[in-house]
């Protein structure tokens with residue numbers, strides 16, 4: 695894990711989720727995208743074995759950036775305005791039976807990231823609360839099985855399982871966050887996790903209210 699990719703502080707990335715939220719509880723998409731970009735940097739620092747995962751995230755972030763630069767960009771300011779615009783104008787493929795007309799809708803794309811945020815939330819909580827000798831591969835796969843696995847094909851689940859074996863130990867992982875000792879990293883996770891949880895909970899409620907949690 696050498697090189698310029700480690701030259702940043704994960705606290706900045708995790709706390710950046712705080713900036714996604716306005717006082718009114720809107721989730722700002724520019725900040726949401728920026729937070730994910732920070733996570734991708736960290737993922738890339740873990741090694742090439744994770745590149746198939748980061749490529750998928752990057753492609754989803756590119757879809758969102760494209761929407762933010764499109765003539766309709768104003769509708770993509772927040773998660774709430776995006777849902778209102780796309781649902782209101784029938785720009786989302788709601789079920790598998792309908793022909794796939796909007797494979798790159800913002801609602802569908804953010805849903806994939808939102809599910810991944812659920813994985814991240816559980817993984818970080820596991821990392822924070824586990825004993826020193828806990829295996830990161832187990833923490834990671836427990837979080838994965840409780841969240842993303844249900845949405846992935848057999849082949850992806852196998853590839854992910856192999857990648858988890860390449861994760862560093864819990865101590866190395868915590869130190870790779872560049873926030874000091876592993877104890878300080880655990881403390882930082884306790885401070886930063888509520889921001890991620892807040893963004894996740896608001897997004898989950900919004901998607902549930904519009905029956906968008908199962909978009910194909």
Ligand SMILES: CCCCCCCC/C=C\CCCCCCCC(=O)N[C@@H](COP(=O)(O)O)[C@H](O)/C=C/CCCCCCCCCCCCC
Nearest residue numbers: 733734736737746747750751806807810813842850854871
């Ligand atoms: C202190 C610890 C900090 C940890 C920070 C880790 C950085 C996390 C960065 C990214 C997390 C993974 C995001 C995964 C997004 C997956 C989105 C998805 O579900 N895509 C699938 C469906 O998309 P569509 O086909 O419907 O468009 C796609 O099929 C998946 C492709 C690639 C595999 C995704 C595997 C996800 C594994 C999650 C665990 C990541 C382990 C990272 C290790 C730290």
